[in-house]
Structures are given as C-alpha cells and as structure tokens.
Amino acid sequence: DTAVSQTPKYLVTQMGNDKSIKCEQNLGHDTMYWYKQDSKKFLKIMFSYNNKELIINETVPNRFSPKSPDKAHLNLHINSLELGDSAVYFCASSQGREGARPNEQFFGPGTRLTVL
Amino acid sequence: GIQVEQSPPDLILQEGANSTLRCNFSDSVNNLQWFHQNPWGQLINLFYIPSGTKQNGRLSATTVATERYSLLYISSSQTTDSGVYFCAVEGYSSASKIIFGSGTRLSIRP
Numbered sequence: 500d501t502a503v504s505q506t507p508k509y510l511v512t513q514m515g516n517d518k519s520i521k522c523e524q525n526l527g528h529d530t531m532y533w534y535k536q537d538s539k540k541f542l543k544i545m546f547s548y549n550n551k552e553l554i555i556n557e558t559v560p561n562r563f564s565p566k567s568p569d570k571a572h573l574n575l576h577i578n579s580l581e582l583g584d585s586a587v588y589f590c591a592s593s594q595g596r597e598g599a600r601p602n603e604q605f606f607g608p609g610t611r612l613t614v615l
Numbered sequence: 616g617i618q619v620e621q622s623p624p625d626l627i628l629q630e631g632a633n634s635t636l637r638c639n640f641s642d643s644v645n646n647l648q649w650f651h652q653n654p655w656g657q658l659i660n661l662f663y664i665p666s667g668t669k670q671n672g673r674l675s676a677t678t679v680a681t682e683r684y685s686l687l688y689i690s691s692s693q694t695t696d697s698g699v700y701f702c703a704v705e706g707y708s709s710a711s712k713i714i715f716g717s718g719t720r721l722s723i724r725p
Contacts, residue, residue: 542715
C-alpha cells in the first residue's frame, strides 16, 4: 500500500525520558512534515523537510530534533520529555511547492504520546 | 500569517440531514484542503480545492478564492460522517506554511 506510516502508534513514557517517533512515506514525495495536535484538536506544523533539508522550524523547543536520513524518512527525536509534550504527533508528506497540487498533504495515522 | 476560521465549531444533526461547513481565510491561497478526522483519529483527505467546485459522492466543496472562503457540503448525512472537519490553507509566499482551522465537530445521530 502506498502511504505514510508512523511507529509507534502509542507511546507512554515518564517525564525526563528521551523517545523517538519514526515516519516513512512511499509516495515518492520530496517534502515531509511533523505536526502536533493538542488536546483541543488544534493542529500545528512543527517542522518541514524538503529533500532532507530543513525548510520550516516553527519555534519548537530544542528538545525536539527532526532527522531525515533520506527523503522517504523523517524521524522525530524528543529529549527530556515534559508533561506538556503529551499530544498526538502526525507525520505528513507532499510533492512540494512545484507539484501539480502544491503541497497537498497526506497524513500518517498519528502517534499518541503520553508523558506521565 | 494567514488566519483561518471555521464555522460552526459544533454541529449536531440527525441521520439523513444536510449540512454546510464554512472556512474563511484572510489572504490569497495557493493550496486549500478539507480533511475529515474520524473518531479513531485518522486524517482523511476529502478535497484539494484552492478554487472552484468538486464533488465526491455525497460530499462536495466550493472555494471562492476572490472572496476568501470555502464551503463543504455533506448531503444525506450518515453516522460514519461524524468527526472533526478541518480546512487547511497555504499562502503563495515561499515562506508560507500550512495553517489549519480549528475545525468543525460534526455529530450525526441515528
């Protein structure tokens, strides 16, 4: 199946721990994103990568570090987890601004992170 | 940056009813999408519609770019239509990013 996939689907951890969320897309897209959805369902972009290069960084704390080993993967590493990091994190991909449908977003299933 | 407002915030309807969801945006857009977030949390693409009208089964959407709004129509609602509907837009500037509205929570009662 062509899709955006994320692992894990659920992540429960203690404050202060370090964790990673992985994302992969097999749509052949050049651009990948991380979004955060809070408890009130607000969706906000965190990062965007185009061909492994960071193009958007939305004033996210330094504890969040995206890593793109190739254009099909964009992982999110979070250091020193805090209670306020609890949220659903979505990965997405698009063809980029030059595609026939500029930046049409395709989302992964989300990772629900709970920090205790 | 672009402001996006969706209305109404909540909508409760009986099965079989029709509904119209609205998305207003504050500047010209290069990209406008409608999504349905189902009760399991999945974000499902409904329409890519920066301008014009599209239809897909019981759903249709219209974007009037010159007046900076988009409408999503759901006809003959079914309980599976329940969830949150989001509008997301992106401006023309190379520095623009995707901005989501706060969503319309739709509940369809059997």
